[in-house]
Amino acid sequence: MPLITYRKALNDALAEEIIRDENVVIIGEEVAQYNGAYKVTEGLWQRFGDKRVVDAPISEAGFIGMGIGASMLGVRPVMELMFWSFAYVAWDQIINNAGQVRFMSGGLINCPIVIRGPANGGTSVGATHSHTPENFIANTPGLKVVCPATAYDAKGLMKAAIRDNDPVCVMENTLLYGESWEVPEEEYVIPLGVADIKREGTDVSLIAHGRAVITALKAAEILAAEHDISAEVLDLRSIRPLDEEAILNTVRKTHRAVLVDENKPFCGVSAQIAATIQEKAFDELDAPVQRVCSLDAPAIYSPALENLQLPTVARIIEKVLHIR
Amino acid sequence: MPKLSSPMPSVTDDEVAVDPADYARAEINASLKPKQKIGFLREMIRIRRFEQTSLKYYNQGMMGGFLHLYIGQEAVAVGTVSLMGKNDHVITAYRDHGHALAVGMGMNECMAELFGKATGCSRGKGGSMHYFAPDKNYWGGHGIVGGQTPLGLGLAYGLKYKGLKGCALCFLGDGAVNQGAYHESLNLAALWKLPVVYIIENNKYSMGTTLERSSAMRNCLAERADGYGIVWDIANGEDLYEVRAKTANAMRRAHEQSLPTVLELDTYRYYGHSVADANYKKYRSPEEIERYKTHHDPIILWRKRLQDEGVLTEAEAEAIDEAAKDEADAAAQFAMDSEFPAPETIFEDVYWEVDNKTEGGSTGRHFFSE
Numbered sequence: 002m003p004l005i006t007y008r009k010a011l012n013d014a015l016a017e018e019i020i021r022d023e024n025v026v027i028i029g030e031e032v033a034q035y036n037g038a039y040k041v042t043e044g045l046w047q048r049f050g051d052k053r054v055v056d057a058p059i060s061e062a063g064f065i066g067m068g069i070g071a072s073m074l075g076v077r078p079v080m081e082l083m084f085w086s087f088a089y090v091a092w093d094q095i096i097n098n099a100g101q102v103r104f105m106s107g108g109l110i111n112c113p114i115v116i117r118g119p120a121n122g123g124t125s126v127g128a129t130h131s132h133t134p135e136n137f138i139a140n141t142p143g144l145k146v147v148c149p150a151t152a153y154d155a156k157g158l159m160k161a162a163i164r165d166n167d168p169v170c171v172m173e174n175t176l177l178y179g180e181s182w183e184v185p186e187e188e189y190v191i192p193l194g195v196a197d198i199k200r201e202g203t204d205v206s207l208i209a210h211g212r213a214v215i216t217a218l219k220a221a222e223i224l225a226a227e228h229d230i231s232a233e234v235l236d237l238r239s240i241r242p243l244d245e246e247a248i249l250n251t252v253r254k255t256h257r258a259v260l261v262d263e264n265k266p267f268c269g270v271s272a273q274i275a276a277t278i279q280e281k282a283f284d285e286l287d288a289p290v291q292r293v294c295s296l297d298a299p300a301i302y303s304p305a306l307e308n309l310q311l312p313t314v315a316r317i318i319e320k321v322l323h324i325r
Numbered sequence: 326m327p328k329l330s331s332p333m334p335s336v337t338d339d340e341v342a343v344d345p346a347d348y349a350r351a352e353i354n355a356s357l358k359p360k361q362k363i364g365f366l367r368e369m370i371r372i373r374r375f376e377q378t379s380l381k382y383y384n385q386g387m388m389g390g391f392l393h394l395y396i397g398q399e400a401v402a403v404g405t406v407s408l409m410g411k412n413d414h415v416i417t418a419y420r421d422h423g424h425a426l427a428v429g430m431g432m433n434e435c436m437a438e439l440f441g442k443a444t445g446c447s448r449g450k451g452g453s454m455h456y457f458a459p460d461k462n463y464w465g466g467h468g469i470v471g472g473q474t475p476l477g478l479g480l481a482y483g484l485k486y487k488g489l490k491g492c493a494l495c496f497l498g499d500g501a502v503n504q505g506a507y508h509e510s511l512n513l514a515a516l517w518k519l520p521v522v523y524i525i526e527n528n529k530y531s532m533g534t535t536l537e538r539s540s541a542m543r544n545c546l547a548e549r550a551d552g553y554g555i556v557w558d559i560a561n562g563e564d565l566y567e568v569r570a571k572t573a574n575a576m577r578r579a580h581e582q583s584l585p586t587v588l589e590l591d592t593y594r595y596y597g598h599s600v601a602d603a604n605y606k607k608y609r610s611p612e613e614i615e616r617y618k619t620h621h622d623p624i625i626l627w628r629k630r631l632q633d634e635g636v637l638t639e640a641e642a643e644a645i646d647e648a649a650k651d652e653a654d655a656a657a658q659f660a661m662d663s664e665f666p667a668p669e670t671i672f673e674d675v676y677w678e679v680d681n682k683t684e685g686g687s688t689g690r691h692f693f694s695e
Contacts, residue, residue: 026486052486058516063475063509070416070479070493073464076486093472093506106457106465107448108674142675142692165685166677194689242689273693 002183010152010184011041011117011173014159015079017188019045019053022077025163028055028068029081029118038083039119039178061087065116066094069168072114073102079163085120085172086132099168100143115162117171120148121212122263122300123311124175131300131307133262135210136269138170139241145193146170147239150214152182154238157191165193174212194242198251202233205321206251208274209261210237213293213312217261220317228318230325240270248274249282256287259320261312266294288324293317334558335551336574351570353408359636365407365565366631366642369399369624370649372423375432378653379422379439383600387661388439391599392453395423398592400623401526402427404568405494408576409462412484412491416464416477418498419454420526420594428461432656442663449666450674470531471497471504474523478510481521485583492520492579494572500531502546503539511553511587520579522572523550525589526562532598533608547589555585562590563623566630593617 005013018025031038033046033056046054057064061082068078082088088095099112122131138146145167149155155173162169199214200221207217214236221232235251237244252258258278260271271292278290296310348354376394383392395402402423406415409428417424425435430446438445439453446456447466456466464480467473477495484491501507502525514521525546531539542548550557556578560571568590575586595614597605606614631637672679672694678686 024486058512060509060513062506063478063513066472066475066506067479067482067510067513070464070476070481071483071486072479073459073476074414074480074483074487076483093469094475097469097472098467098476102457102465103677104674105447105451105455106459106674107446107450108677108680109447109457109459110464111677113677145676161685166681166683192688193685194691239689242691243693244688245690 002185004181005152005184006179006181007152007155007173008039008041008178010156011159012043012045014156014163015042016045016048018160018163019049024075024077025079026053026055026076027079027081028057028064030057030059030083032056032081037081039175041178042081061091062094065091066098068114069094069099069112072112073110077113077163079115079117082116082118084130085118085134086130088116088134095144096141100141103167104143111166112168113166114168115171116168117159117162118173119175120172121174121176122295123307125302125304125307127302128299133172133264133295135172135240136264139270139273144168144170144241145239146172146241147193148172148211149238150177150211150236152180153184154191154197154236156184157189158193158238160190161193164190169193172211177212177215191238193239194244196238196244196247197236198233199236200232200234202231202255204231204255205257205259205324206233206235206255207259207261207317208235208237208248208251210240210270211263213261213263216312216314217317220314220321223314223318224321228322230321232321245277248277252278252282253285256285257324258286259291259293259317259324261293261317263295263311266292266297269294291320291324293320334547335556336558348564348566348570351566351573353569353573354566362631362636363641363645365403366624366627366637367645367649368403368427369627370646371432371652372399372402372426373624374646374649374653375426375435375656376422378657379436380600382440382657388453389441390452391419391601392439393420393599394594394596395420397595397617397622398526398528398562399423400565400568400627401524401562401590401592404565405524405572408569408573409494410491412489413576414462414464414480414484414491414493415496416473416480416493417466417496418470418473418501419466419468420498421454421456421466424496425456425458425463425466428458428463430456430458430461430463432652433659436656437660437663440660440663441665442660443666443670444659444663448670448674471501471507473497474501474504474507474510477523478514478519478521481514481519482517485519490580492522492576494522494524496524496526498531499525499527499529499536499546500534500539502549511550511555511585514585515553515555518583519585520583521585522575522579523585523587524572525587526592527589528592528594530598530608532602533604535608545589547587550587555587557587557589559589559591562592563621563626565623565627593621
């Protein structure tokens with residue numbers, strides 16, 4: 002199987018869907034002639050032209066809202082946010098219009114739109130550019146949100162998102178764009194709402210999403226090598242819809258859970274997972290659920306400190322040892 | 326201080342095909358048959374009677390939330406919507422009852438929605454501010470001031486993308502012109518040459534705030550379109566002939582050149598911002614309201630016009646009014662007789678994939694209530 006980067010996997014997914022469906026159009030800042038601020042859309046404008054790959058001015062509320070309106074008429078826009086952190090200037094459009102119009106119209110209207118871009122810290126760009134709003138989106142019934150951790154997942158989830166008839170937010174990660182994974186050449190789609198066991202284990206479950214999956218996998222290796230602890234790593238992949246069965250199954254198997262994500266802890270994704278586990282698998286637990294999230298302050302600029310603010314391998318190991 | 330000039334609409338001379346004093350002779354109006362003219366009167370009266378009836382029941386506590394009445398502005402919705410063809414679309418803000426009835430939504434489903442009933446146009450899920458009828462090219466009904474302006478742009482984008490010769494009529498109030506989303510939309514509309522007509526219904530007050538206290542440019546609101554290179558025009562929104570003549574120009578520009586227009590229609594609401602607006606006789610005088618009701622009422626003016634033209638008798642006009650009252654009363658009865666939505670419907674109409682029981686709607690948990 003060829004090794005390709007997370008970036009290339011996304012690029013391939015976009016290209017394949019543009020070819021498959023004439024209604025798919027990519028719109029965003031610098032996506033066409035500049036080839037994408039992070040090169041995710043590289044080459045697409047040259048291949049598919051002005052109609053299918055459209056450079057937008059810096060007007061997120063305007064062009065995201067425009068994409069939502071166009072999706073109501075059956076266009077399938079894939080909107081790039083250069084950073085998900087910029088979504089807040091388009092928040093009314095995303096939350097009120099994409100998120101609520103189906104419900105408020107009694108099901109008469111749907112919005113098959115994808116909004117995608119990176120949502121991560123760890124690049125020393127300060128708090129305004131380091132948001133992880135997956136919990137905000139997941140808190141809005143009507144919207145869906147996925148956070149792929151590998152190239153394989155990024156491609157399969159992106160294709161599912163584009164084919165989905167509801168608004169889907171795809172949250173990528175700039176630190177993963179250049180990383181490579183095995184990706185099959187034949188076509189595949191990963192359904193939204195299906196988690197994936199990235200590493201089998203028996204002693205503790207590390208439940209993660211996004212880049213935190215990679216951090217959890219590193220921790221699992223050390224736990225095995227240095228502490229003789231067999232950690233299972235469950236990658237949620239999709240936050241809403243959520244693969245609750247997979248979460249409960251891994252807890253039933255290991256009886257211990259450490260939740261790892263780059264979201265903030267307070268009302269973050271891990272808070273929901275913890276609630277789910279105590280509601281539905283309380284008797285299975287041999288120890289309290291632990292969490293390793295971003296430290297609960299705005300994302301700091303200082304590179305040395307930011308790496309400590311995000312979940313670290315050391316913090317994961319510490320939590321696991323605490324409940325072993 | 327620079328001297329403010331009087332507003333000079335940016336339309337070209339050849340578009341003003343008639344003496345501004347008499348839009349009846351504009352081509353779009355000269356071709357009207359008496360039956361059509363009477364139809365416009367009927368639509369305006371239906372809107373008014375519907376809303377008067379809804380107000381009666383709102384005041385009896387039969388409805389929740391807000392009720393933003395369109396009374397006084399009827400010529401705008403009826404005049405503009407009367408020009409719509411197969412590929413023309415409408416989207417508006419929360420003062421949406423008039424446009425809804427004008428596009429052909431039924432009084433029953435609209436009234437039932439106000440009562441929060443399952444038979445409502447949005448199954449009781451949207452309420453007064455959120456009417457929708459995509460089968461009639463009517464895309465709402467949007468509650469956040471200016472929030473619909475990018476959506477209207479998107480409708481125009483969709484039409485152009487699909488190669489359809491149509492346009493989006495995107496209505497907004499005089500308050501919405503101060504929202505950023507509107508200005509982003511104007512730039513995009515001009516930049517990408519999209520067939521959208523932004524119709525500002527200037528009813529003089531954004532809730533309780535006058536234009537003088539909300540707009541840095543005092544002459545008119547459409548004028549701001551100059552900043553985006555968009556053709557703009559102003560019109561008297563109480564005169565159905567003028568509304569139609571000027572809207573037709575804008576729609577022609579959209580259809581034939583795929584270009585946007587900003588059209589400001591001067592109008593007036595008799596009631597408050599919503600019925601909950603307790604100050605509506607404080608930020609303007611009762612005399613002002615009476616002056617509009619007496620001298621600028623679009624229905625009275627149109628009815629008189631048709632009688633002057635000899636196409637309508639007093640008795641016919643009364644019959645139309647009686648029929649509209651009866652229809653509104655029947656709609657209220659329909660609404661009262663209808664059931665409230667079943668509790669389980671709360672989880673319907675959230676996700677298309679779930680409602681349609683697709684594979685995508687069945688993988689993973691979509692709802693988190695017990």
